[in-house]
Amino acid sequence: MKRHIAQALSQVVILMLLLVSISATHADTDVYFTGNLVADPCELHVDSEDQIVDFRNIPSKTFIKYHLSERERFTIRLINCDLSLGSSVKVTFMGTEDVDQPGLFAVTGTAGGIAIAIEDADGTPVLPNTTMRPTALTTGDTNLNFQAFISAPVHSRVGEGDFECVTIPPRSDKPNVLTLALQTRLKIFWRPASIKVDSKSDSFPGIQNVTLAKQGNSYTLNNPTPYHLTFVEGRSSVKGKGLEGFEPIMVAPKAQTALNVSAADLGATPVLVFVNDYGSLRLLPFQCTGSACKAQPVITPEN
Numbered sequence: 550m551k552r553h554i555a556q557a558l559s560q561v562v563i564l565m566l567l568l569v570s571i572s573a574t575h576a577d578t579d580v581y582f583t584g585n586l587v588a589d590p591c592e593l594h595v596d597s598e599d600q601i602v603d604f605r606n607i608p609s610k611t612f613i614k615y616h617l618s619e620r621e622r623f624t625i626r627l628i629n630c631d632l633s634l635g636s637s638v639k640v641t642f643m644g645t646e647d648v649d650q651p652g653l654f655a656v657t658g659t660a661g662g663i664a665i666a667i668e669d670a671d672g673t674p675v676l677p678n679t680t681m682r683p684t685a686l687t688t689g690d691t692n693l694n695f696q697a698f699i700s701a702p703v704h705s706r707v708g709e710g711d712f713e714c715v716t717i718p719p720r721s722d723k724p725n726v727l728t729l730a731l732q733t734r735l736k737i738f739w740r741p742a743s744i745k746v747d748s749k750s751d752s753f754p755g756i757q758n759v760t761l762a763k764q765g766n767s768y769t770l771n772n773p774t775p776y777h778l779t780f781v782e783g784r785s786s787v788k789g790k791g792l793e794g795f796e797p798i799m800v801a802p803k804a805q806t807a808l809n810v811s812a813a814d815l816g817a818t819p820v821l822v823f824v825n826d827y828g829s830l831r832l833l834p835f836q837c838t839g840s841a842c843k844a845q846p847v848i849t850p851e852n
Contacts (some may be wrong), residue, residue: 590634590686594626618699619828620668625693630686637683640693642667646677653677653700663701670694744775746826752847753778753825761808761819761835761842768808768815768842772800780833782822783810787834787848789820822850 627638644665647655653664654677667675675681675695684693746753755774762769772778783795792810800806808815819842820834832850835842 590632591627591630591638591691594628594690596626616700616702617666620696620698622694622696624695627686627691627693628689630689630691632686632688635686637685638691638693639683640675640681641679642675642677644677650700650702663699665697666700667695667697670696672696746776751825751829751849752831756823756833756847757844759833759844761837763812763837763840763842764807766811766813768812768819769805770800770808770821771805773803775802777801779824780821781824781830783808783815784820784822784832785814785816786818787820787832791822 642654644654647653647664650664650666652674653666655664669675669681684691744754753774753776755776756778758773759778760771760773762771770780777799779797779799781797782791784791792814795808795810798806798809817837818834819837820832822830823833825831830850832848834845834848836845837843
């Protein structure tokens with residue numbers, strides 16, 4: 550479930566396609582940006598060419614109490630700006646305005662009751678198809694900071710199914726215009742009452758039964774629980790750093806999935822970072838004997 554933002558327009562940054570995926574029980578949301586600034590006055594920093602904004606897991610009860618998800622920040626970095634070629638940049642997010650929530654981005658599909666909201670760094674709403682106030686460029690580098698969240702003011706109206714919000718921005722003849730188009734998708738899972746997670750629980754029942762099996766130079770994860778488990782990071786130790794190249798995965802109930810990093814990188818004391826029902830990160834360390842690894846007690850990260 551990946552979409553990429555493409556940029557290509559003389560003296561204009563075009564960011565195309567933003568992907569959001571959410572589950573009523575829990576939700577994974579990735580926002581991917583890729584592209585090239587092909588004209589002055591600035592260049593796009595390499596960190597902004599392929600960045601991920603992850604909403605992690607969002608329990609449905611979030612919308613009952615707060616009616617919106619947590620704000621997730623993302624930054625577009627412009628470098629080597631030459632003010633002799635332009636002194637400011639304007640941002641326009643293209644999309645269809647939601648009828649029930651004016652000022653937010655509408656979605657289409659079988660799901661309903663939600664909309665996408667975007668704000669600038671000051672918390673000022675970014676309205677669909679409305680050019681924001683100019684952001685002054687600085688000689689050298691300029692950061693364009695934003696934050697996005699999911700809005701569902703009436704929880705009872707949140708319906709199951711998929712939705713999309715797809716627009717293609719028009720080609721602008723004005724210089725220094727940053728135009729973004731959103732593509733959004735919601736995926737909702739139904740969880741039976743019999744496997745409801747207690748509100749006081751910081752993890753998932755039975756997660757201690759998750760195992761890893763080494764096969765060659767890779768690990769296969771076995772999920773014997775009745776829950777979808779989302780792992781967003783892999784480490785070689787509890788206090789180790791996240792391994793580069795680890796792609797977030799969602800393992801279905803009673804299913805097995807091969808991890809996309811090598812067993813050598815994870816080492817003999819692998820640790821997987823998962824997202825609990827409240828969107829918080831938790832560490833799941835493993836103790837290995839030979840090629841078999843058993844889960845140990847869940848750990849709350851220090852930071």
